Amino acid sequence: xxxxxxxxxxxxxxxxxxxxxxxxxxxxxxxxxxxxIQGVKLLKQEFLGPTTADFGIAGxxxxxxxxxxxxxxHHLAMFTFTPPSQGDRNAAHRGxxxxxxxxxxxxxxxxxxxxVLNDDNFGLPYWDWAAxxxxxxxxxxxxxxxxxxCMGGQGNPVTTGPxxxxxxxxxxxxxxxxxxxxxxxxxxxxxxxxxxxQRRSDxxxxxxxxxxxxxxxxxxxxxYDAWPWSTxxxxxxxxxxxxxxxxxxxxxxxxxxxxxxxxxxPSSSPNDPVFYLNHxxxxxxxxxxxxxxxxxxxxxxxxxxxxxxxxxxxxxNALLSDPxxxxxxxxxDDFYSYDTLA
Amino acid sequence: MKRDxxxxxxxxxxxAEHVARNAPAMQQTGHAHGGDMESVRxxxxxxxxxxxxxxxxxxxxxxxxxxxxxxxxDGRVHYHVVPNLSFASAVDLVKQLIDAFPDDFRxxxxxxxxxxxxxxxxxxxx
Numbered sequence: 001x002x003x004x005x006x007x008x009x010x011x012x013x014x015x016x017x018x019x020x021x022x023x024x025x026x027x028x029x030x031x032x033x034x035x036x037i038q039g040v041k042l043l044k045q046e047f048l049g050p051t052t053a054d055f056g057i058a059g060x061x062x063x064x065x066x067x068x069x070x071x072x073x074h075h076l077a078m079f080t081f082t083p084p085s086q087g088d089r090n091a092a093h094r095g096x097x098x099x100x101x102x103x104x105x106x107x108x109x110x111x112x113x114x115x116v117l118n119d120d121n122f123g124l125p126y127w128d129w130a131a132x133x134x135x136x137x138x139x140x141x142x143x144x145x146x147x148x149x150c151m152g153g154q155g156n157p158v159t160t161g162p163x164x165x166x167x168x169x170x171x172x173x174x175x176x177x178x179x180x181x182x183x184x185x186x187x188x189x190x191x192x193x194x195x196x197x198q199r200r201s202d203x204x205x206x207x208x209x210x211x212x213x214x215x216x217x218x219x220x221x222x223x224y225d226a227w228p229w230s231t232x233x234x235x236x237x238x239x240x241x242x243x244x245x246x247x248x249x250x251x252x253x254x255x256x257x258x259x260x261x262x263x264x265x266p267s268s269s270p271n272d273p274v275f276y277l278n279h280x281x282x283x284x285x286x287x288x289x290x291x292x293x294x295x296x297x298x299x300x301x302x303x304x305x306x307x308x309x310x311x312x313x314x315x316x317n318a319l320l321s322d323p324x325x326x327x328x329x330x331x332x333d334d335f336y337s338y339d340t341l342a
Numbered sequence: 343m344k345r346d347x348x349x350x351x352x353x354x355x356x357x358a359e360h361v362a363r364n365a366p367a368m369q370q371t372g373h374a375h376g377g378d379m380e381s382v383r384x385x386x387x388x389x390x391x392x393x394x395x396x397x398x399x400x401x402x403x404x405x406x407x408x409x410x411x412x413x414x415x416d417g418r419v420h421y422h423v424v425p426n427l428s429f430a431s432a433v434d435l436v437k438q439l440i441d442a443f444p445d446d447f448r449x450x451x452x453x454x455x456x457x458x459x460x461x462x463x464x465x466x467x468x
Contacts, residue, residue, distance in 0.1 A: 020345070049358040054365045069361065076368045078425055079410075087381055087412035093425055111352035156444070181439055181446040183409040183423045188445070204427045204438050228385075231414055231428070242426065246418070254426040265442045267425050319364045321351035328343045335345045 021110065021123035021336040023284070026277055027144050029339075032125045037162045039113035039122070040273045043067035044173065046116065057177070057185050066116075068177050068271075070109055073319040075179055075267040077101065080317055082309035088230045089310065091317035096225040096299060096310040098241050099286045100329035101317065102279050107335055108320055109276060123336050126280035129256050133209035140209050140259075141196045151274055156262065157191020163273060165191025178268040185268075192272060193262030206249055206258035214252060219289055224298050229307055236289055240282060253282045288341035295330040381413040400436060402447065407439065 024032045044067040053061045055072055064072065077092035089095035092102065106124060114122045132143045146153045152161015159165065163173040173192055180186050197207050218239040225235040231243035238244050242254025249255055256278045257264045263271040270276070290296075301313045308314055315323035350356060383394040400407040410422045411432070418428040419435050424442055429435040440447045 048354045050361040050365075054361055056369050066357065069357070079422060080368070085382070086384075087410055087422075088414060088420075090422070107348065108352065111349055112357075115352055115354075179423050181407060181409060181423060181443040190445075198441075200434075200438070204429060204434065228415070231418075231420075232416055243428070246428070250427065257426040265424055265426065267423055269425075317368075318360070319368055320357050320360050321348075322360070324343070324348075332343065334343065335348075 019121065020334060021114070021121050022339060023123035023280060023336050024125055024339045026125035026127055026150065029125065032123065033150060035117055035119065035122055036113070036125050036273070036276075039117045040067060040276075041162070041173070042116040043112055045171070052177070052187050055185060057187055059187055062176070062187050064177065066112055069320060070105065071177050071268050071270045072185060074105065074270045075185060076319065077317040078267045079183060080309075083306050091309050093241070094231050094243070095229050096237055096297070096307075097314075097316060097326060099237055099283070100297070100326035103283055103286070103329045103332065104316055104318075104324055106276065106279055106283060107332065110336070124276055124280045126284050126338070127274070127277035128281055129209050129278065130212045130215045133211040133214075137197065137208050145277075146196075151277070154194040154196045154262070156193045156195070158194055159191075163192050167191075175263060175271050178263070178271060179266045183267070194264070194272065194274075195261035197259055198261050204250075204258065206255045206261075208249075209259055210252045210255055215285060218252060219285065219292070222293065224289075224293075224296055226298075229299060229310060240285060252285075253278065284338050284341060287338060290330065291341060297326055297330055379408075379411040381411060383413060383415050385415055398432060400432070402436065402440065407436065411435070 026033050026036065044065050046066045047063040048066055050064045050069060051061050052059070052064060054064070055076075074092070078090050080091040081087055082089050082091050082095065082097075092098065092105075110122070110124050113124070114120050127145055132140050132145065135143065141154075145151055146161075148161045150161065152158050152163050157165035165174070166172040175188055175190050175192055177185060178188050199205050199207050218236060221234075221236040221239055223235040225237040226233045231238065234244070240252050242251030244251065250258060257269060260272065260274055260278075263269060264274060264278075297312050299307050299311050301311050303311050309317065310326075312327045313325050315325060317323070351360070379398040379400070381396045381398070383392075383396070385392050396413050398411050400411070412420050412422070414420065414428070418430060419432050420428040421435055421439065424435075424438060427435075427438065429438070
């Protein structure tokens with residue numbers, strides 16, 4: 001497949017844009033917060049043509065919104081094993097491509113938000129979850145991020161905030177595509193689910209959010225990734241993704257998914273708009289690492305073909321655009337910057 | 343990479359075109375597992391190539407659970423539909439599935455939805 005820099009297309013219509021978008025902390029900038037909520041709701045109500053039939057989803061054919069196309073893409077990338085002969089690494093997770101693939105996804109999502117908001121300078125907000133991780137466990141569950149003016153609270157369904165469910169109101173936030181227990185995409189029509197800080201008897205618990213010391217510990221790792229290029233690897237990527245260390249709970253990014261719970265658990269986790277706040281913060285931590293370590297990435301293109309999809313010049317899994325490479329995601333200053341990398 | 347170059351892919355027409363172009367191939371590669379689950383672990387030790395195949399057949403209330411389950415070389419079990427977790431035990435994993443998929447495991451019994459591998463049937467657009 002051609003990568004992005006091989007394409008020739010008509011020039012896009014000119015829109016006023018003077019600087020790269022600025023991505024801000026969602027708790028410190030009300031404009032960013034309000035626009036994000038407005039934007040995701042607009043994408044949820046926008047139907048550009050794709051249907052459930054395009055993805056082989058069983059049942060009556062339904063239109064799929066622009067927002068839900070990103071849900072589908074995340075799920076399909078996760079079920080694309082790289083290589084197909086093994087069941088650990090996939091096209092977006094559990095390997096080196098985890099960070100550049102999600103940067104690719106977030107950039108495309110941000111561009112869609114800019115379009116529907118008619119604001120080319122809009123930047124995705126992030127949730128600095130490690131700041132909340134410094135609070136007590138009880139306070140973590142009542143953080144301002146879960147307030148009615150921000151993401152709303154927990155529940156099955158969520159009943160507070162901008163994504164609260166109302167069965168009688170079709171304009172309210174609804175989950176329309178999710179994954180079943182066997183990994184099949186299915187059409188549904190229900191409210192958003194969250195279940196904070198579930199405690200279990202095994203290591204799948206996530207009773208507390210990650211703390212700043214855990215982020216610092218990851219940032220201090222000098223190697224981006226290493227053999228066996230999987231969940232067993234040492235290095236920054238695997239630590240930030242959350243597979244190492246395994247004790248006592250899963251790590252950074254993974255633990256945030258599990259702590260929020262509900263729709264943040266399955267492969268259809270972009271159903272919860274908090275998904276993007278989490279990944280924007282993960283991307284911010286990677287941006288800080290790149291700023292301090294230089295724009296490095298491994299594996300190189302000379303690595304084994306069994307790592308196809310993860311090497312620096314490989315085409316990454318794409319559904320909604322032509323593919324890009326990890327190398328193209330190392331310098332994104334023309335797209336956005338963060339208010340702070342600290 | 344330049345933003346204006348990439349922004350061409352953010353237009354409504356372009357997005358729909360890419361879905362039409364890419365979805366068929368992604369359906370083929372990105373499909374759920376089905377049937378018994380086999381996990382293959384491979385490594386090399388002192389010049390010897392080690393392959394360990396582990397098969398799982400999981401049932402809940404007599405109904406098979408057929409997603410993709412894997413075992414990493416450090417012995418932890420993972421299940422692709424709950425991608426952010428790994429478990430020391432497959433039993434713990436299945437308990438988590440019951441909690442995470444309330445639509446598939448309703449309350450006091452198993453209300454597994456009919457699960458078709460036969461593709462879609464024609465329907466009208468809502």
